Each structure stands twice: as C-alpha cells, then as structure tokens.
Amino acid sequence: MHGVSNNMSVRKCALAPELMLSLYDRMLLARCLEERLIQMHKQGDGFFWVGGPGEEALNASLGFLVHKGQGPAYDYLHLHYRSTATLLAMGADPMDALRQMKNTATDPYSRGRNFCNHYSKRSWNVLPVSSPIEVQFSMAPGTALANKRVGNTGITIVQGGDAGTAEGDFSTCLIWSSLPGRELPCLMIVTNNQWGISTPAAQMHAEKIVARAEPFGIESASVDGNDTEACYAALQRAMDYVRRERRPFLLEAFVSRLYGHTSASGANRVPDEVDCVAVLEDRLEELGLMSRDLMLELRARYTHQLREGAKVVREEPQPSGDDIQRDVFAVRDLVHEV
Numbered sequence: 001m002h003g004v005s006n007n008m009s010v011r012k013c014a015l016a017p018e019l020m021l022s023l024y025d026r027m028l029l030a031r032c033l034e035e036r037l038i039q040m041h042k043q044g045d046g047f048f049w050v051g052g053p054g055e056e057a058l059n060a061s062l063g064f065l066v067h068k069g070q071g072p073a074y075d076y077l078h079l080h081y082r083s084t085a086t087l088l089a090m091g092a093d094p095m096d097a098l099r100q101m102k103n104t105a106t107d108p109y110s111r112g113r114n115f116c117n118h119y120s121k122r123s124w125n126v127l128p129v130s131s132p133i134e135v136q137f138s139m140a141p142g143t144a145l146a147n148k149r150v151g152n153t154g155i156t157i158v159q160g161g162d163a164g165t166a167e168g169d170f171s172t173c174l175i176w177s178s179l180p181g182r183e184l185p186c187l188m189i190v191t192n193n194q195w196g197i198s199t200p201a202a203q204m205h206a207e208k209i210v211a212r213a214e215p216f217g218i219e220s221a222s223v224d225g226n227d228t229e230a231c232y233a234a235l236q237r238a239m240d241y242v243r244r245e246r247r248p249f250l251l252e253a254f255v256s257r258l259y260g261h262t263s264a265s266g267a268n269r270v271p272d273e274v275d276c277v278a279v280l281e282d283r284l285e286e287l288g289l290m291s292r293d294l295m296l297e298l299r300a301r302y303t304h305q306l307r308e309g310a311k312v313v314r315e316e317p318q319p320s321g322d323d324i325q326r327d328v329f330a331v332r333d334l335v336h337e338v
Helices: 017-042 056-065 084-090 094-102 136-150 168-176 209-216 228-245 276-287 292-314
Strands: 076-078 156-161 186-192 219-224 249-254
Touching: 017 056, 017 084, 017 094, 017 228, 017 276, 017 292, 056 084, 056 186, 056 228, 056 276, 076 136, 084 094, 094 292, 136 156, 136 168, 136 186, 168 186, 168 209, 186 228, 209 219, 209 249, 219 228, 228 249, 228 276, 276 292
Parallel strands: 076 156, 156 186, 186 249, 219 249
Antiparallel strands: none
16 A cells, blocks of 8 residues: 555554445545536536535435435435535435536436535435525424334434524424423534634634533534544434434534635635545555555546536536426325325
8 A cells, every 4th residue: 555654553443444435435526526516617507506525524424324215214314505425425426416506407306496415305305405594403303203203213314504503493403302201303413614604603602502402401412523433433323322212412513614605705725624535535544445546546537527427417408498387386295195
C-alpha cells in the first residue's frame, strides 16, 4: 500500500474493513455527484443548487443502517436537502439526481418539478423533501405513530439543520414524540454546520441543541460528524435504542459546510473547513485498507461517469405543459393501496 504507516500506535479500526471501504465508496460518490451538480448549475443546466458536501460521513452511515422498505414495518425517512449520501448508500441511482438538477421529465423524484436534492421514494419510505426548513419535524410524529401501531422494529428518522431548530416544528416533534405513556419511536437528527445561511451559530443559540431534549425526558447524544467511525457507531446506538425502547432520541452531529449554503452564496469551496472525505482517506491509508493511488483512481472514475451522465441528461425531454396537473391531486386511494 502506498504511504501506509507501520506505526503500532495506529488507532484500531472501530468498523469492519469491508464496511469502511463501502462507506468511503458512497461518500466519495456523493461528493463527486454534488460537485457535478454544482458544475451543472454554473453551466446553465440547473436553476439552483443546494446540497450536503461536508455531511457525507453521517449521511452515508445512516443510509447503511436504515431498514429499507415500504410501509410502517420499515423505517420512514424525513430527510432534508443535504442528505444525498443517504440516498446513495440506500442504493439510489446518481443519474436521477442529475435529472432532477436538469428538471427533466425523466426525474423520478418530482418529474422535473422541484429543486435538486429534493428526493422522494415511496417504495423506500422516503418522504418528499420540503424546501421550507424543518417542516419535516412536524410530520415525523405521524409516521412514528404508524410505526408504533404496527408494533414491529420500524422507526421514523427525521433530519434537519441547526438553524431550523428555532422553528416551532422542531419543538412540535419534541413534544409529540415524548408524551408520557405515548412515546414514539422517532430518531431526531440535527446536522450542525455552525451556520444559519450567513449567520454564525453563536449568534443564534445560547444553549446546546442536545440540551433541549432534557426537559422532555428524551435521551440525546452528540457526535463529530467528520469522523466516519464515530458517526456510524453513534447512529447505530441511537437507532438500536429507538427500535428497542420505542422511545425518541435526539442526535446532534457537528458537520462542515464545504460549498456554502446554496448556489445563492456562490457554491464555491470554503477554506478552513474540515473535510470528512479527506479525513476518511487519511484514515484508510493509515490502516492500510486503501492506497492513495486507488483513491485518486476511484475519484477520477466517478468524476468521468458523472460528467458523461450529465451529457446524457442534457438530451432528455423537459416536462410538457400538457401534464402540468399530473401528480397534483391523488387519483388513487394512497392510504389503503398496497
């Protein structure tokens, strides 16, 4: 292996080597995908970009730990627009993200009617991502109640940013998931990138976000969102707790924001932010699991594939005015339909 250390003091790997490599693969693919989406926007092939470079360690780990399926016996996911790596870890096709950026009629998430990274997939219990921040927290108790009534191991997972916790929807989730005797199997995840658009977190929050769980009797924890091993372990513990106890849990992950808030702020690489992908690359090399040459080769392969994919998507059809009302109203009984 190129550049592998023989130092016996190297910290032991907390995860199986195969899992570490799988996590890196999805994290790197997510990063390359986000960078391609940014390029598409800057080249005029998309109206707007918002995404999650800097959150891949947490989000890829979540994707691997989800109990994927349809209906309340499986996990429900109320994600936000920075959860790209979660979808990829669950098995999503990166081409579909390119289609949504280009707003093509072939976009399976919204048929070209929504911003990029606003995914939804009914067969995986991935509810539609909403642009208004934190509204997913007011919806999560509903699916968590369905999980509870079925009585299986399915749980509800809801994720949002730190600035959005100032919204009442976040408090709604804390309240409704913790009512005495009616607790709900709901995992609340706050990804804290220390910014609310352009406002530093220190100017918004005087308290620690995880401290908000205490008055409601909700268990909580925080984790370094740039440490892949720590993220996977923290998520696994939290999800196991919610599955076993059928009670809520609040997890706060401190992450980075590598390309600013959205394309509205330029979507340029931000200096002096910790990069979780680079941290994992150093760790894989330290453990002797992957050489730097192989990492560069994999990055080049994904970059090429996505560049070519963007060319394909550019030629796919745009939505037609003839079906403008399609999917606006349900024409089927979605509640009872299997």
